[in-house]
Amino acid sequence: MKDLQNFKYTLLGFISLMATSVFGMHKIEPCGHTHNKFSPLEIKCDLCGCTTTSGSFGFGTLSNANFVGLRYINQTFESKNGIYxxxxxxxxxxxxxxxxxxxxxxxxxxxxxxxxxxxxNREFQGKSQQLNGLGDASIVGWYKHVFYKKKTENKDKTIDYNTTKVATGHSLQFGLGAKLPTGTFEQELSNNVNPGFQVGTGSLDAMLSLGYNYGSNKFGINTLATYYFKGENKNNYQFGNQLSLSTKAFTVFKTSKMNIMPFLGFSHDTFKEITQYNETLKDTNGTLTTGTIGSEFVVKQFIFGANYALPLSQDLFGGNVTSKSRFSVYVNLAL
Amino acid sequence: MKQLKYTLVLLLCAIISSCSSDNDATTENLTGQKGSIALKFDNGVGDQNFAFNTTYQKSNNESFQLTTDLKYIISNVRFKDQNGNEFAVPEGNNMFIIDQDDANNAGEIFLNLDNINAANYTEITFGIGVDQDKYTQGATGQGNFLTLAQDKGMFWSWASGYKFVRLDGIYTDATTTNGALAVHMGSVGTSLDNYKEVTLTLPNTVLVRTNKSPEIHIKADILKIFDGETSVNFADGYNQVHTDATETPIIAVNMQNMFTVHHVHND
Amino acid sequence: MKYLKLKSIVFGLLIFNSCAKSDQFEANYEPIPLQVEKPSNFPDIEYTIENNPVTDAGFELGKKLFYEGKLSANNAIACAFCHEQAFAFTHHGHTLSHGVNDGIGFRNAQPMQNLAYQREFMWDGASTHLDLQPIIPISSELEMGETLSNIVAKLAAMPQYQKDFKRAFNGQGVTSENMLKALSQFMVMMVSANSKYDKFVRNEDNVVLTQIEQDGLNSFTTNCASCHATDLFTDQTYRNTGLPVNPQLNDKGRYNLGQNPADLYKFKVPSLRNVEKSYPYMHDGRFTTLEAVLDFYDSNIQGNSGTVDNALLRADGSYGINLTTYQKESIIAFLKTLTDYEFLEDERFAEF
Structure with missing residues (x-):
């Protein structure tokens, strides 16, 4: 535990250092729409302490709401290569x-x-183009406010020594974060119709987030609103600010071995236009609404998850880019 | 806790600064710097990409297909910067033939212009065809363009003058199916002058610097040659346009309005 | 014997140096400017000499090219093939000329004289600049059937031409621009202004016209000089003289440029200098003798579907110029005074 504590502070320190060092660069900028987004499900899931099989799903045991994991996300797009x-x-x-x-x-x-x-990977007229590398790392600091039931006074005005707070199941969270330009941005690639086909954005972005969650034994709902302030990179290229809204509803099925939590959700993103040299580039904004379906499985210390998202309506880059589908799988180890 | 506080404060600062505008209002000294601009001509018909041997519809239930040639001459290219100063591509290097046969797989025809004065440009002007001054100068200043034009079939063989545009293919109208289509509008010496100029505003400022390679993507709507300022019909004889003093100016004005800058790329 | 090695080395170096120097000499050659003759009885020069100043090197190169068969597809038809000096640079005795692959043209080869004073060239004015005129016969499948790029390639492959171009154009090599400019330098020098008439008009050498020649000049001035004006003997306009259309050729003349119905069957008024030598006459060479030409103007204008020129309209509505037999004879005698033997025999323009 002591080691873990030290680790936490070391990590914090490292991150602060990174944040200050890249602060000297331009503004902070979260990703173009192709980048990983914080799936609220994960955060909520940990917050609700679904790591324990005995599980109560409220925001009770926060100290268990931590994990380290690996996630794979697959996104496909179709982009029109040309102006016709x-x-x-x-x-x-x-x-x-x-x-x-x-x-x-x-x-x-x-x-x-x-x-x-x-x-x-991009396929165009039989030819294939590959691009890989370290992407843009991100950190977000959260403050969570859990709502507890009000204490009712005993009729006889005796002091209640039971100090255990009972959570109502509702909570609010505030986030403040940054996306770091650890991935390479190539100016040439930005000349494509889909400039999001990049490993990184080369910019430091900031984000503000507000979420509301509710969880009970059987059912939960999470909503999150995030606004990304995107910075300018060294090519004087700046992705447009982004507003992200999402909501998810889930239920819980318990078996002897594991907890299964299927869920359904919607998300909506709005992207402002990209600017370069402080001039707006035409047809570089967009909106995207998707529906998600998925499930989490909690087995002992492990949390497995999978979800699939389909666009319900979209208008990206003047209609020149079409988001096809997204799915992700992850495996986490509760800390 | 303290460290956490610091981190949060730093992040907050970052957000605030990102929200404030970030203008480096340093005025660059660009004297002596030169760069290049690439013009990309992209031929299309209406909102369709142009391809040979493809039938396109035009007004009045007529249709056409180009089979062998789609070429036009661009000359006197010049740029205006945000201060109103004009830079002209030097004489002797300022006459070009945009030939669909030279297009890449994406149907783009590149025109690379070097030794452009570094500046921030907002406007481009160019001429369609060859201006009268060139004729009065004779062979002077035309350099290798004469040879290039002849090789590409853009020079009249029976008169001294250039074909400013060359469209060769077939057409169909109410009475004819797959008739011969040849639009070779040009000038003939000083007796017929069809040279026209086009000025287009750039949707974004183009920055020319030694280490940058901006591109201007120009959309050319071939349909406008027939359905432009004036709609012309094959049935009225516009399937064969050569040196007619009535027909050629109409085609020249139609062509003047067929270009737009679709977008620019900086860097 | 003593310093043989040294001597031979020095000698070798000298030779080497001098050879190198001659190449340098070519590149550093200062061409001698030549003056285009400006006779006092001529109007102003039209050609923009400033753009292409005439020099000895350019002129010589132009002449060489004029006589160079490689400008044609079969390497045999030079400009001189249809433009023979002795006949005022026309195609001796030919109505129409034949070219590569036995193609027959559709117009009569015109004399080449005083081109610096002309605004437009060819029977229909298809060329508005002397530099660009050669492109027409070069490109014509019926004449020389070649392309500029092929010619440039052929000439560039010949070291002598490379040297000639460098000498003439300040170190520049074989290009189509330079080739055309060289030809122009040659052509602008071809000024014909020393005929008997010229000397008479300028009071040179005590030249006088005979009676019949003087009568002819008077008749000419009255009846012909409205179109064959100035001492160039052309006003350089385009006229429909009422020649019946040859159905085999169906040559619409200036109408071909611009399709203006008013231009139907109009051809350029030719200069009458050296007309004695440049037979046959008219744009398609249909008249072999000057007598036939004057007979046409007097009584044989049949007209065509274009509009015959007003200058030929008589009061009674018919077309023609009334000429008596004597008037015709004297005009012809006068026209013969326009023959410039100095020009026709000028060695500067001769091949050898």
Whole structure:
């Protein structure tokens, strides 16, 4: 435990150092829409302490809400290569491998860290282009406010020595984070219709997040709203700010061996236009609404998850880029 | 706890600074610097990418297909920067033939212009064809363009003058199916002058520097040659346009309005 | 014997150096400017000499190219093939000329004289600059059937031409621009202004016209000089003289440029200098003698579907110029005074 504590502070220190060193660069900027997003499910899941089989699913045991894990995300796009309606189309696949963790810092503070590795592939007119490398790492600090039941006074005004707080199941969380330009941004690739086909954005981005969660024994719901302030990179290229809204609803099935938590959700993203040299580039904004379906499985110390997302409506890059589908699988080890 | 506080404060600072504008208002000294600009001509018909041997519809239930040639002459390319100064590509290097046969797989025809003065450009102007000054200069200043034009079939063989555009293929109208289509609008010496200029505003500023390679993607709508300022019909004889003093100016004005800058890339 | 080695080395170096120097000499050659003759009885020069100043090197190169068969597809048809000096640079006795692959053209080869004073060239004015005129016969499948790039390739492969071009154009090599400019330098020098008439008009050498020649000049001035004006003997306009159309050729003349119906069957007024030597006459060479030409103007204008020129319209509505037998004879005698033997025999323009 002591080692773990030290580790936490070491990690914190390291991250602060990184944050200050890259602060000297330009502004902070979270990713273009191809980048990994914080799936609220994971955060919520840990917060609700679903690591324990005996499990109560409220926001009770926070000290168990930490993990280290590996996640794989697959995203596919189709982009029109050319300015005409019948210009040929390229297929893009983005494979992201993440090392991610959620580390509690104090009772009400947590830190999410994410280190991705990107493997991108584009197919166009029979030719294949590959791009891989370290992606943009990110860290978010969270403050969580759990709502507890009000204590009812005993009728006889005797002091209640039972100091255990009972959670209502509702909670709010506030996040403040940064995405670091650890991945390489290639200016030439930004000349494609889909400039998100990159390993990194080369920019330091900031994000603000607000979430509301509810969890009970059987059922839970999570909503999260995040706003990304995207910075300018050294090519004076700046992705547009992004607003991300998502909501998920899940239930719990318990078996002797594991807990199964299937869920359904929706998310909506709005991207503002990309600017370069402080000038707006036409047709570089977009909106995307997706539906997600998935499930988590908790077995002893392990949490396995899989989800699949399909776009319900979209208008990206003036209609020139189409998001096809997304799925991800992950395996976490509760800390 | 303290460290956490610091981290949060730092992040907050980062957010605040990212929200504030980030203008390095340093005025660069660009004198003496030169760079290059690549013009990408992208021929299309309406919103369709152009391809040979493909039938396209035009007004009045007529249709056409180009089978062998789609070429036009661009000359006198110049740029205007954000201060209103104009830079012209030097004489002797300022006449080009945009030939669909030279297009890459994406149907883009590149025109690489070097030795452009470094500046921030907002406008491009170019001429379609060859201007009258060139004719009065005779062979002077035309360099190898004469040879290039002849080789590409853009020079009249029976008169001195250039074909400014060359469209060769077939057409169909109410009475004819797959008739011969040849639009060779040009100038003939000083007696027929169809040279026209086009000025286009760039949707984003193009920065020319020694270490940058900006591109200007120009969309050319071939359909506008027939359905432009004036709609012309094959049935009225516009399937064969050569040196007619009535027909060629109409085609010249139509062509003047067929270009737009679709987008630019900096770097 | 003593310093044989040294001597031979020095000698060798000298030779080597001098050879190298001659190459340098070629590159550093200062061409001698030549003056285009400006006779006092001529109008102003039209050619922009500033763009292509005439020098001895350029002129010599131009002449060489004029007589060079390699400008044609079969390497045998030079400009001089249809433009023979003794006949005022026309195709002796030919109505139409034949070219590569036995192609027959559709127009009569015109004389080459005083081109520096002309604004436009060819029977229909298809060329508005002397530099660019050669491209027309070069490209014509019926004439020389070649392309500029092929010619440049052929000439560039010959070391002598490489040297000639460098001498003439300040070190520049074989290009189509330089080739055309060289030809122009040759052509602008071909000024014909020393006929008997010229000397008479300029009061040179005590030249006088005979009675019949003087009468002819008077008749000419009255009846012909409205179109065959100035001492160039052409006003350089395009006229429909009422020649019936040859159905085999169906040559629409200036109409071909611009399709203006008013231009139908109009051809350029030719200069009458050296007309004695440049038979046959008219754009398709249909008249072999000057007598036939004057008979045409007097009584044989049949007209065509274009509009015959007003200058030929008589008061009674018919077309023609009334000429008596004597008037015709005297005009012909006068026209013969336009023959410039100095020009026709000028060695500067001769092949050898």
């Amino acid at each position: 309606s019948n210009s040929p189309v390229s297929k893009e696949t983005i494979n992201t491998y993440q090392l991610w963790a959620q580390i509690p810092v104090k009772k009400v503070f947590m830190l999410s860290v994410n280190l991705p590795y990107q493997d991108l």
